[in-house]
Amino acid sequence: VPDSTSHAVVGVVLRARDARLQVLLVDDSLPFAPLARDASLEQALAAAVDLNALAHREQLETILLDDGTIATAYLGLARPDGHLRGGWFPIRHLPQLRPDEEQLMLAARARLRAKLSYTNVGFALAPETFTISELREVYVAALGHDVSATNLQRVLVRRGVLERVDGRRAPGRTGGRPAALFRFAMQCLEVTDEFAALRPPR
Amino acid sequence: VPDSTSHAVVGVVLRARDARLQVLLVDDSLPFAPLARDASLEQALAAAVDLNALAHREQLETILLDDGTIATAYLGLARPDGHLRGGWFPIRHLPQLRPDEEQLMLAARARLRAKLSYTNVGFALAPETFTISELREVYVAALGHDVSATNLQRVLVRRGVLERVDGRRAPGRTGGRPAALFRFAMQCLEVTDEFAALRPPR
DNA sequence: GCAAAAGTGTTGTGTCTACACCCATGT
DNA sequence: ACATGGGTGTAGACACAACACTTTTGC
Numbered sequence A, B: 001v002p003d004s005t006s007h008a009v010v011g012v013v014l015r016a017r018d019a020r021l022q023v024l025l026v027d028d029s030l031p032f033a034p035l036a037r038d039a040s041l042e043q044a045l046a047a048a049v050d051l052n053a054l055a056h057r058e059q060l061e062t063i064l065l066d067d068g069t070i071a072t073a074y075l076g077l078a079r080p081d082g083h084l085r086g087g088w089f090p091i092r093h094l095p096q097l098r099p100d101e102e103q104l105m106l107a108a109r110a111r112l113r114a115k116l117s118y119t120n121v122g123f124a125l126a127p128e129t130f131t132i133s134e135l136r137e138v139y140v141a142a143l144g145h146d147v148s149a150t151n152l153q154r155v156l157v158r159r160g161v162l163e164r165v166d167g168r169r170a171p172g173r174t175g176g177r178p179a180a181l182f183r184f185a186m187q188c189l190e191v192t193d194e195f196a197a198l199r200p201p202r
Numbered sequence C: 001g002c003a004a005a006a007g008t009g010t011t012g013t014g015t016c017t018a019c020a021c022c023c024a025t026g027t
Numbered sequence D: 001a002c003a004t005g006g007g008t009g010t011a012g013a014c015a016c017a018a019c020a021c022t023t024t025t026g027c
Helices: A041-048 A099-118 A132-143 A149-158 B041-048 B099-118 B132-143 B149-158
Strands: A007-017 A020-025 A032-034 A056-064 A070-077 A087-090 A162-169 A179-184 B007-017 B020-025 B032-034 B056-064 B070-077 B087-090 B162-169 B179-184
Touching (some): A020 A132, A041 B056, A056 A099, A056 B041, A056 B056, A070 A099, A099 A132, A132 A149, A149 A162, B007 B041, B007 B132, B020 B132, B032 B041, B070 B099, B132 B179, B149 B162
Parallel strands (some): A007 A070, B007 B070
Antiparallel strands (some): A007 A020, A007 A032, A056 A070, B007 B020, B007 B032
8 A cells, every 4th residue: 555645735925015915925835735645734834833923814725746645725814013033025026936835825914814804814914903094004905906905994894894083193204194093893804794695585 | 655545536416307406416425536547537537427527527626535535626517408317306305425425515615606606607508599487497497596587688688698589488288478689609618797896998 | 384194975886674565366 | 548467767775885984002
Protein backbone atom coordinates (compact mmCIF):
# COMPACT_ATOMS: atom_id res chain seq x y z
CA VAL A 1 0.00 0.00 0.00
CA PRO A 2 1.60 3.29 -1.06
CA ASP A 3 1.77 6.25 1.29
CA SER A 4 -1.07 8.67 0.84
CA THR A 5 -0.33 12.17 -0.33
CA SER A 6 1.14 14.53 2.25
CA HIS A 7 -1.09 17.29 3.46
CA ALA A 8 -0.36 20.89 4.51
CA VAL A 9 -2.33 23.87 5.72
CA VAL A 10 -1.72 27.32 4.21
CA GLY A 11 -2.81 30.64 5.68
CA VAL A 12 -3.69 33.61 3.51
CA VAL A 13 -3.68 36.38 6.09
CA LEU A 14 -4.87 39.82 5.02
CA ARG A 15 -5.10 43.21 6.66
CA ALA A 16 -6.02 46.73 5.54
CA ARG A 17 -3.45 49.37 6.34
CA ASP A 18 -2.09 52.55 4.79
CA ALA A 19 -5.06 52.51 2.44
CA ARG A 20 -3.90 49.20 0.99
CA LEU A 21 -4.68 45.54 1.36
CA GLN A 22 -1.65 43.62 2.63
CA VAL A 23 -0.73 39.92 2.74
CA LEU A 24 1.39 38.20 5.34
CA LEU A 25 4.42 36.40 3.95
CA VAL A 26 7.01 34.33 5.81
CA ASP A 27 10.26 33.77 3.94
CA ASP A 28 8.72 35.05 0.71
CA SER A 29 5.82 32.63 0.72
CA LEU A 30 2.43 32.16 2.36
CA PRO A 31 2.73 30.75 5.88
CA PHE A 32 2.12 27.01 6.00
CA ALA A 33 2.53 23.97 8.22
CA PRO A 34 2.35 20.24 7.58
CA LEU A 35 -0.64 18.37 8.88
CA ALA A 36 0.48 15.93 11.56
CA ARG A 37 -1.17 12.55 11.80
CA ASP A 38 -4.48 12.74 13.71
CA ALA A 39 -4.11 16.49 14.18
CA SER A 40 -6.99 18.77 13.26
CA LEU A 41 -6.73 21.28 10.44
CA GLU A 42 -7.07 24.12 12.94
CA GLN A 43 -4.12 22.78 14.93
CA ALA A 44 -2.01 22.75 11.79
CA LEU A 45 -3.12 26.29 10.97
CA ALA A 46 -2.14 27.37 14.47
CA ALA A 47 1.39 26.12 13.78
CA ALA A 48 1.56 28.34 10.69
CA VAL A 49 0.12 31.58 12.12
CA ASP A 50 -0.82 32.87 15.55
CA LEU A 51 -4.57 32.37 15.68
CA ASN A 52 -4.93 34.88 18.54
CA ALA A 53 -3.83 37.65 16.19
CA LEU A 54 -6.60 36.83 13.70
CA ALA A 55 -9.94 38.56 14.19
CA HIS A 56 -11.56 36.09 11.80
CA ARG A 57 -10.67 32.96 9.89
CA GLU A 58 -12.46 30.59 7.57
CA GLN A 59 -11.55 27.77 5.28
CA LEU A 60 -11.03 28.70 1.65
CA GLU A 61 -10.37 25.63 -0.47
CA THR A 62 -8.25 22.52 -0.78
CA ILE A 63 -6.01 22.13 -3.82
CA LEU A 64 -3.24 19.96 -5.14
CA LEU A 65 -0.03 21.99 -5.08
CA ASP A 66 2.58 21.99 -7.83
CA ASP A 67 4.83 19.80 -5.70
CA GLY A 68 2.16 17.11 -5.28
CA THR A 69 1.10 17.85 -1.71
CA ILE A 70 -2.50 18.60 -0.85
CA ALA A 71 -3.01 21.99 0.76
CA THR A 72 -6.02 23.28 2.64
CA ALA A 73 -6.01 27.06 2.57
CA TYR A 74 -7.54 29.36 5.16
CA LEU A 75 -8.43 33.02 4.89
CA GLY A 76 -7.28 34.95 7.96
CA LEU A 77 -8.10 38.58 8.71
CA ALA A 78 -6.07 40.75 11.05
CA ARG A 79 -6.62 44.22 12.48
CA PRO A 80 -4.12 46.92 11.46
CA ASP A 81 -2.28 46.83 14.78
CA GLY A 82 -1.94 43.09 15.36
CA HIS A 83 1.52 41.55 15.18
CA LEU A 84 2.25 38.29 13.44
CA ARG A 85 5.46 36.55 12.55
CA GLY A 86 6.51 37.48 9.02
CA GLY A 87 6.22 40.58 6.86
CA TRP A 88 3.34 42.48 5.28
CA PHE A 89 3.31 43.15 1.56
CA PRO A 90 0.83 45.17 -0.47
CA ILE A 91 -1.31 42.73 -2.41
CA ARG A 92 -0.93 44.69 -5.65
CA HIS A 93 2.86 44.67 -5.42
CA LEU A 94 4.01 41.28 -4.19
CA PRO A 95 7.28 39.44 -4.56
CA GLN A 96 7.01 36.59 -7.03
CA LEU A 97 4.88 33.76 -5.64
CA ARG A 98 4.38 30.26 -6.94
CA PRO A 99 1.33 29.95 -9.24
CA ASP A 100 -0.64 27.95 -6.69
CA GLU A 101 0.08 30.53 -3.99
CA GLU A 102 -1.04 33.25 -6.35
CA GLN A 103 -4.29 31.38 -6.94
CA LEU A 104 -4.95 31.05 -3.21
CA MET A 105 -4.18 34.72 -2.64
CA LEU A 106 -6.67 35.71 -5.34
CA ALA A 107 -9.29 33.36 -3.92
CA ALA A 108 -8.83 34.94 -0.49
CA ARG A 109 -9.23 38.45 -1.85
CA ALA A 110 -12.31 37.50 -3.86
CA ARG A 111 -13.88 35.90 -0.80
CA LEU A 112 -13.19 38.94 1.34
CA ARG A 113 -14.59 41.31 -1.28
CA ALA A 114 -17.79 39.32 -1.67
CA LYS A 115 -18.34 39.00 2.08
CA LEU A 116 -17.82 42.71 2.67
CA SER A 117 -21.03 43.27 0.75
CA TYR A 118 -23.34 40.84 2.50
CA THR A 119 -21.82 40.24 5.94
CA ASN A 120 -20.31 42.27 8.77
CA VAL A 121 -16.83 40.90 8.03
CA GLY A 122 -15.43 44.44 8.12
CA PHE A 123 -15.23 44.02 11.90
CA ALA A 124 -12.14 41.86 11.41
CA LEU A 125 -10.24 44.51 9.46
CA ALA A 126 -11.23 47.62 11.41
CA PRO A 127 -9.87 48.74 14.79
CA GLU A 128 -12.13 48.53 17.86
CA THR A 129 -13.60 52.00 17.32
CA PHE A 130 -13.26 54.22 14.28
CA THR A 131 -14.71 57.13 12.39
CA ILE A 132 -16.64 56.62 9.18
CA SER A 133 -13.72 58.08 7.22
CA GLU A 134 -11.37 55.53 8.71
CA LEU A 135 -13.79 52.71 7.97
CA ARG A 136 -14.15 54.01 4.44
CA GLU A 137 -10.39 53.68 3.98
CA VAL A 138 -10.57 50.06 5.08
CA TYR A 139 -13.33 49.32 2.59
CA VAL A 140 -11.53 51.14 -0.21
CA ALA A 141 -8.36 49.17 0.49
CA ALA A 142 -10.15 45.84 0.56
CA LEU A 143 -12.53 46.41 -2.34
CA GLY A 144 -10.08 48.22 -4.60
CA HIS A 145 -12.58 50.84 -5.68
CA ASP A 146 -13.94 54.05 -4.29
CA VAL A 147 -16.67 53.96 -1.64
CA SER A 148 -18.84 56.88 -0.60
CA ALA A 149 -18.56 57.63 3.11
CA THR A 150 -22.11 58.95 3.11
CA ASN A 151 -23.65 55.79 1.72
CA LEU A 152 -21.33 53.44 3.60
CA GLN A 153 -22.55 54.93 6.85
CA ARG A 154 -26.19 54.73 5.90
CA VAL A 155 -26.04 51.15 4.63
CA LEU A 156 -24.19 49.83 7.69
CA VAL A 157 -26.24 51.72 10.24
CA ARG A 158 -29.52 50.77 8.56
CA ARG A 159 -28.51 47.12 8.72
CA GLY A 160 -27.55 47.43 12.37
CA VAL A 161 -23.93 46.52 11.63
CA LEU A 162 -22.51 49.72 13.13
CA GLU A 163 -23.24 51.28 16.52
CA ARG A 164 -22.49 54.81 17.72
CA VAL A 165 -20.06 54.96 20.60
CA ASP A 166 -19.58 57.90 22.99
CA GLY A 167 -17.10 60.62 22.17
CA ARG A 168 -15.77 62.20 19.03
CA ARG A 169 -12.44 62.25 17.27
CA ALA A 170 -10.79 65.71 17.40
CA PRO A 171 -10.07 67.20 13.97
CA GLY A 172 -6.52 67.47 12.63
CA ARG A 173 -4.47 70.61 12.05
CA THR A 174 -6.44 71.56 9.01
CA GLY A 175 -9.72 71.76 10.91
CA GLY A 176 -13.01 70.17 10.14
CA ARG A 177 -15.92 69.00 12.18
CA PRO A 178 -15.06 66.38 14.84
CA ALA A 179 -16.05 62.89 13.67
CA ALA A 180 -18.41 60.59 15.52
CA LEU A 181 -17.04 57.24 16.67
CA PHE A 182 -18.54 53.89 15.76
CA ARG A 183 -17.93 50.24 16.43
CA PHE A 184 -19.18 47.00 14.91
CA ALA A 185 -22.18 45.68 16.84
CA MET A 186 -20.98 42.07 16.48
CA GLN A 187 -17.45 40.73 16.69
CA CYS A 188 -18.17 37.49 14.91
CA LEU A 189 -19.29 36.83 11.37
CA GLU A 190 -22.96 37.43 10.59
CA VAL A 191 -24.85 37.52 7.34
CA THR A 192 -26.50 40.92 7.19
CA ASP A 193 -28.01 40.97 3.74
CA GLU A 194 -30.39 38.09 3.33
CA PHE A 195 -30.65 37.70 -0.37
CA ALA A 196 -33.32 39.94 -1.76
CA ALA A 197 -34.80 37.55 -4.25
CA LEU A 198 -36.55 34.32 -3.36
CA ARG A 199 -37.08 35.23 0.25
CA PRO A 200 -39.49 33.07 2.26
CA PRO A 201 -43.02 34.51 2.47
CA ARG A 202 -43.96 36.38 5.64
CA VAL B 1 8.82 9.95 9.91
CA PRO B 2 5.18 8.93 10.54
CA ASP B 3 2.76 8.48 7.67
CA SER B 4 0.63 11.50 7.08
CA THR B 5 -3.10 11.28 7.56
CA SER B 6 -5.03 9.43 4.86
CA HIS B 7 -7.22 11.51 2.66
CA ALA B 8 -10.59 10.81 1.04
CA VAL B 9 -13.04 12.65 -1.18
CA VAL B 10 -16.76 12.62 -0.36
CA GLY B 11 -19.59 13.58 -2.70
CA VAL B 12 -22.80 15.14 -1.45
CA VAL B 13 -25.00 14.73 -4.50
CA LEU B 14 -28.42 16.37 -4.48
CA ARG B 15 -31.35 16.46 -6.82
CA ALA B 16 -34.90 17.85 -6.71
CA ARG B 17 -37.60 15.36 -7.49
CA ASP B 18 -41.17 14.61 -6.40
CA ALA B 19 -41.24 18.05 -4.77
CA ARG B 20 -38.42 17.02 -2.42
CA LEU B 21 -34.70 17.45 -2.17
CA GLN B 22 -32.95 14.07 -2.31
CA VAL B 23 -29.44 12.88 -1.44
CA LEU B 24 -27.50 10.11 -3.12
CA LEU B 25 -26.37 7.36 -0.75
CA VAL B 26 -24.30 4.28 -1.54
CA ASP B 27 -24.49 1.49 1.05
CA ASP B 28 -26.19 3.83 3.53
CA SER B 29 -23.50 6.48 3.42
CA LEU B 30 -22.31 9.33 1.24
CA PRO B 31 -20.28 8.15 -1.75
CA PHE B 32 -16.54 8.48 -1.21
CA ALA B 33 -13.21 7.36 -2.57
CA PRO B 34 -9.67 7.43 -1.20
CA LEU B 35 -7.25 9.93 -2.66
CA ALA B 36 -4.46 8.04 -4.43
CA ARG B 37 -0.92 9.37 -4.27
CA ASP B 38 -0.38 12.18 -6.80
CA ALA B 39 -3.98 11.95 -8.00
CA SER B 40 -6.06 15.11 -8.23
CA LEU B 41 -9.08 15.67 -6.03
CA GLU B 42 -11.32 15.61 -9.09
CA GLN B 43 -9.95 12.22 -10.08
CA ALA B 44 -10.80 10.87 -6.65
CA LEU B 45 -14.28 12.37 -6.87
CA ALA B 46 -14.74 10.68 -10.24
CA ALA B 47 -14.07 7.34 -8.55
CA ALA B 48 -16.87 8.02 -6.06
CA VAL B 49 -19.58 9.30 -8.41
CA ASP B 50 -20.06 9.51 -12.17
CA LEU B 51 -19.12 13.09 -12.97
CA ASN B 52 -20.96 12.95 -16.31
CA ALA B 53 -24.23 12.61 -14.43
CA LEU B 54 -23.61 15.83 -12.47
CA ALA B 55 -24.80 19.06 -14.02
CA HIS B 56 -22.68 21.02 -11.56
CA ARG B 57 -20.11 20.38 -8.87
CA GLU B 58 -18.05 22.50 -6.53
CA GLN B 59 -15.86 21.96 -3.53
CA LEU B 60 -17.53 22.35 -0.16
CA GLU B 61 -15.05 21.98 2.67
CA THR B 62 -12.34 19.77 4.10
CA ILE B 63 -12.83 18.26 7.53
CA LEU B 64 -11.31 15.71 9.84
CA LEU B 65 -13.64 12.71 10.00
CA ASP B 66 -14.47 10.82 13.16
CA ASP B 67 -12.18 7.99 12.06
CA GLY B 68 -9.17 10.32 11.70
CA THR B 69 -9.06 10.59 7.93
CA ILE B 70 -9.19 13.93 6.20
CA ALA B 71 -12.12 14.29 3.82
CA THR B 72 -12.64 16.89 1.13
CA ALA B 73 -16.34 17.15 0.37
CA TYR B 74 -17.89 18.20 -2.92
CA LEU B 75 -21.40 19.38 -3.65
CA GLY B 76 -22.81 17.68 -6.75
CA LEU B 77 -26.10 18.57 -8.41
CA ALA B 78 -28.00 16.19 -10.68
CA ARG B 79 -31.03 16.63 -12.92
CA PRO B 80 -34.15 14.65 -11.97
CA ASP B 81 -33.64 12.05 -14.70
CA GLY B 82 -29.92 11.35 -14.39
CA HIS B 83 -28.86 7.91 -13.17
CA LEU B 84 -26.12 7.41 -10.66
CA ARG B 85 -24.95 4.37 -8.75
CA GLY B 86 -26.68 4.24 -5.39
CA GLY B 87 -30.08 5.23 -4.05
CA TRP B 88 -31.89 8.52 -3.56
CA PHE B 89 -33.27 9.48 -0.16
CA PRO B 90 -35.36 12.49 0.83
CA ILE B 91 -33.08 14.86 2.74
CA ARG B 92 -35.67 15.38 5.48
CA HIS B 93 -36.05 11.66 6.07
CA LEU B 94 -32.66 9.99 5.89
CA PRO B 95 -31.33 6.77 7.32
CA GLN B 96 -29.00 7.39 10.24
CA LEU B 97 -25.73 8.94 9.05
CA ARG B 98 -22.52 9.48 10.94
CA PRO B 99 -22.31 12.95 12.55
CA ASP B 100 -19.63 14.13 10.13
CA GLU B 101 -21.71 12.99 7.16
CA GLU B 102 -24.68 14.82 8.60
CA GLN B 103 -22.59 17.99 8.86
CA LEU B 104 -21.47 17.73 5.23
CA MET B 105 -25.01 17.11 4.07
CA LEU B 106 -26.21 20.23 5.90
CA ALA B 107 -23.35 22.28 4.49
CA ALA B 108 -24.28 21.14 0.99
CA ARG B 109 -27.90 22.09 1.44
CA ALA B 110 -27.01 25.48 2.90
CA ARG B 111 -24.66 26.19 0.01
CA LEU B 112 -27.29 25.24 -2.53
CA ARG B 113 -29.94 27.37 -0.85
CA ALA B 114 -27.70 30.42 -0.75
CA LYS B 115 -26.60 30.07 -4.35
CA LEU B 116 -30.16 29.68 -5.61
CA SER B 117 -30.69 33.29 -4.60
CA TYR B 118 -27.71 34.95 -6.23
CA THR B 119 -26.64 32.62 -9.05
CA ASN B 120 -28.23 30.60 -11.84
CA VAL B 121 -27.50 27.23 -10.11
CA GLY B 122 -31.09 26.22 -10.70
CA PHE B 123 -29.95 25.09 -14.14
CA ALA B 124 -28.30 22.07 -12.54
CA LEU B 125 -31.49 20.87 -10.84
CA ALA B 126 -34.04 21.57 -13.58
CA PRO B 127 -34.62 19.55 -16.75
CA GLU B 128 -33.59 21.00 -20.11
CA THR B 129 -36.89 22.79 -20.66
CA PHE B 130 -39.68 23.32 -18.16
CA THR B 131 -42.69 25.39 -17.29
CA ILE B 132 -42.58 27.99 -14.55
CA SER B 133 -44.71 25.72 -12.35
CA GLU B 134 -42.23 22.92 -12.72
CA LEU B 135 -39.34 25.23 -11.94
CA ARG B 136 -41.24 26.51 -8.94
CA GLU B 137 -41.45 22.94 -7.61
CA VAL B 138 -37.70 22.60 -7.92
CA TYR B 139 -37.13 25.81 -5.99
CA VAL B 140 -39.65 24.87 -3.32
CA ALA B 141 -37.98 21.48 -2.88
CA ALA B 142 -34.50 22.97 -2.63
CA LEU B 143 -35.34 25.99 -0.50
CA GLY B 144 -37.81 24.30 1.80
CA HIS B 145 -40.27 27.17 1.74
CA ASP B 146 -42.97 28.40 -0.58
CA VAL B 147 -42.05 30.40 -3.67
CA SER B 148 -44.43 32.48 -5.76
CA ALA B 149 -44.47 31.37 -9.40
CA THR B 150 -45.32 34.93 -10.44
CA ASN B 151 -42.31 36.49 -8.78
CA LEU B 152 -39.97 33.63 -9.58
CA GLN B 153 -40.68 34.15 -13.25
CA ARG B 154 -40.21 37.89 -13.11
CA VAL B 155 -36.99 37.80 -11.13
CA LEU B 156 -35.34 35.18 -13.31
CA VAL B 157 -36.47 36.68 -16.61
CA ARG B 158 -35.44 40.19 -15.55
CA ARG B 159 -31.99 38.91 -14.68
CA GLY B 160 -31.71 37.13 -18.01
CA VAL B 161 -31.39 33.74 -16.31
CA LEU B 162 -34.40 32.24 -18.11
CA GLU B 163 -35.19 32.25 -21.82
CA ARG B 164 -38.47 31.50 -23.56
CA VAL B 165 -38.36 28.48 -25.82
CA ASP B 166 -40.80 27.63 -28.61
CA GLY B 167 -43.90 25.62 -27.89
CA ARG B 168 -46.22 25.19 -24.94
CA ARG B 169 -47.03 22.40 -22.55
CA ALA B 170 -50.56 21.01 -23.08
CA PRO B 171 -52.76 21.23 -19.97
CA GLY B 172 -53.70 18.13 -17.98
CA ARG B 173 -57.11 16.51 -17.67
CA THR B 174 -58.41 19.25 -15.45
CA GLY B 175 -57.83 21.98 -18.04
CA GLY B 176 -56.04 25.25 -17.64
CA ARG B 177 -54.14 27.48 -19.97
CA PRO B 178 -51.18 25.80 -21.73
CA ALA B 179 -47.92 26.77 -20.04
CA ALA B 180 -45.03 28.49 -21.80
CA LEU B 181 -41.70 26.63 -21.88
CA PHE B 182 -38.44 28.08 -20.63
CA ARG B 183 -34.82 27.07 -20.36
CA PHE B 184 -31.80 28.41 -18.50
CA ALA B 185 -29.79 30.76 -20.70
CA MET B 186 -26.47 29.46 -19.32
CA GLN B 187 -25.56 25.88 -18.46
CA CYS B 188 -22.65 26.79 -16.23
CA LEU B 189 -22.56 28.65 -12.95
CA GLU B 190 -22.89 32.43 -13.14
CA VAL B 191 -23.37 35.04 -10.45
CA THR B 192 -26.51 36.91 -11.39
CA ASP B 193 -27.07 39.19 -8.44
CA GLU B 194 -24.07 41.38 -7.90
CA PHE B 195 -24.44 42.53 -4.35
CA ALA B 196 -26.56 45.60 -4.11
CA ALA B 197 -24.60 47.44 -1.48
CA LEU B 198 -21.07 48.74 -1.87
CA ARG B 199 -21.06 48.55 -5.63
CA PRO B 200 -18.25 50.34 -7.46
CA PRO B 201 -19.18 53.84 -8.69
CA ARG B 202 -20.15 54.25 -12.34
C1' DG C 1 -14.26 85.13 7.33
C1' DC C 2 -12.63 81.06 4.89
C1' DA C 3 -11.14 76.37 4.04
C1' DA C 4 -11.69 71.70 5.43
C1' DA C 5 -13.93 67.76 7.09
C1' DA C 6 -18.26 65.53 8.81
C1' DG C 7 -22.85 64.67 8.53
C1' DT C 8 -27.97 65.24 6.96
C1' DG C 9 -31.88 66.06 3.59
C1' DT C 10 -33.83 64.91 -0.44
C1' DT C 11 -34.80 63.11 -4.85
C1' DG C 12 -34.64 59.67 -8.24
C1' DT C 13 -34.20 54.93 -9.76
C1' DG C 14 -34.47 50.18 -9.63
C1' DT C 15 -36.02 45.81 -7.52
C1' DC C 16 -38.96 42.85 -5.13
C1' DT C 17 -43.73 41.70 -2.98
C1' DA C 18 -48.48 41.27 -3.08
C1' DC C 19 -52.65 40.94 -5.11
C1' DA C 20 -56.10 41.85 -8.45
C1' DC C 21 -57.28 40.70 -12.79
C1' DC C 22 -57.23 38.66 -17.51
C1' DC C 23 -56.30 34.36 -20.66
C1' DA C 24 -56.77 29.66 -22.55
C1' DT C 25 -57.95 25.27 -21.93
C1' DG C 26 -60.96 20.74 -20.40
C1' DT C 27 -65.41 19.07 -19.03
C1' DA D 1 -70.94 27.99 -18.31
C1' DC D 2 -67.55 27.13 -15.05
C1' DA D 3 -63.54 25.26 -12.85
C1' DT D 4 -58.59 25.12 -13.28
C1' DG D 5 -54.18 26.46 -13.98
C1' DG D 6 -51.17 30.11 -16.52
C1' DG D 7 -49.83 34.76 -17.09
C1' DT D 8 -49.94 40.10 -16.82
C1' DG D 9 -50.82 44.80 -14.72
C1' DT D 10 -50.11 47.60 -11.21
C1' DA D 11 -49.32 49.72 -6.84
C1' DG D 12 -46.66 49.80 -2.58
C1' DA D 13 -42.47 49.23 0.15
C1' DC D 14 -37.68 49.45 0.38
C1' DA D 15 -32.95 50.13 -0.50
C1' DC D 16 -29.33 52.34 -2.69
C1' DA D 17 -26.87 56.26 -5.42
C1' DA D 18 -26.06 60.84 -6.11
C1' DC D 19 -25.64 65.34 -4.84
C1' DA D 20 -26.89 69.57 -2.59
C1' DC D 21 -26.70 71.59 1.68
C1' DT D 22 -25.76 72.30 6.66
C1' DT D 23 -22.73 71.79 10.80
C1' DT D 24 -18.42 72.25 13.36
C1' DT D 25 -13.98 72.80 13.62
C1' DG D 26 -8.76 75.18 12.69
C1' DC D 27 -6.49 79.03 11.01
